Amino acid sequence: MFLNIGIINGPNLNLIGVRETSIYGSMTMDEMYGSLVEDYSDINIHYYQSNHEGRLIDKLHELGFSYDGIILNAGGYTHTSIALADAVRAITTPVIELHISDIYAREKYRHHSYLKDCCTHHIIGEGIGGYKMGIEYFINKK
Numbered sequence: 428m429f430l431n432i433g434i435i436n437g438p439n440l441n442l443i444g445v446r447e448t449s450i451y452g453s454m455t456m457d458e459m460y461g462s463l464v465e466d467y468s469d470i471n472i473h474y475y476q477s478n479h480e481g482r483l484i485d486k487l488h489e490l491g492f493s494y495d496g497i498i499l500n501a502g503g504y505t506h507t508s509i510a511l512a513d514a515v516r517a518i519t520t521p522v523i524e525l526h527i528s529d530i531y532a533r534e535k536y537r538h539h540s541y542l543k544d545c546c547t548h549h550i551i552g553e554g555i556g557g558y559k560m561g562i563e564y565f566i567n568k569k
Contacts, residue, residue, distance in 0.1 A: 491518025
């Protein structure tokens with residue numbers, strides 16, 4: 428089965444593996460991506476990370492009409508960006524909202540997600556292994 432799956436990560440997620448390892452763990456995103464590519468060699472997995480909201484929106488637009496699924500970890504933009512939510516609503520590719528930590532067990536301002544109502548599935552607080560769960564979700568939906 429051949430699938431095209433995009434992983435789009437937002438601000439500060441380039442620091443996973445060194446940033447707050449008690450919350451996010453010590454595996455880097457490069458290591459996570461390498462592991463996914465190795466485990467799912469029959470799937471095209473496109474990885475993208477940006478600290479800039481507009482670039483994330485551009486990437487959603489780029490992948491959002493041709494890919495089979497997108498896993499979106501919008502980081503802090505989850506709680507602030509109506510524009511990012513509008514971009515998810517505008518595309519036809521199904522999008523999973525993913526958070527490494529449990530945003531509902533953290534600071535109160537993290538409890539609100541503008542993405543909650545526009546994503547087809549949510550993976551919250553499953554650590555970096557949540558990305559694998561996201562790929563499995565799309566495999567099982569195909």
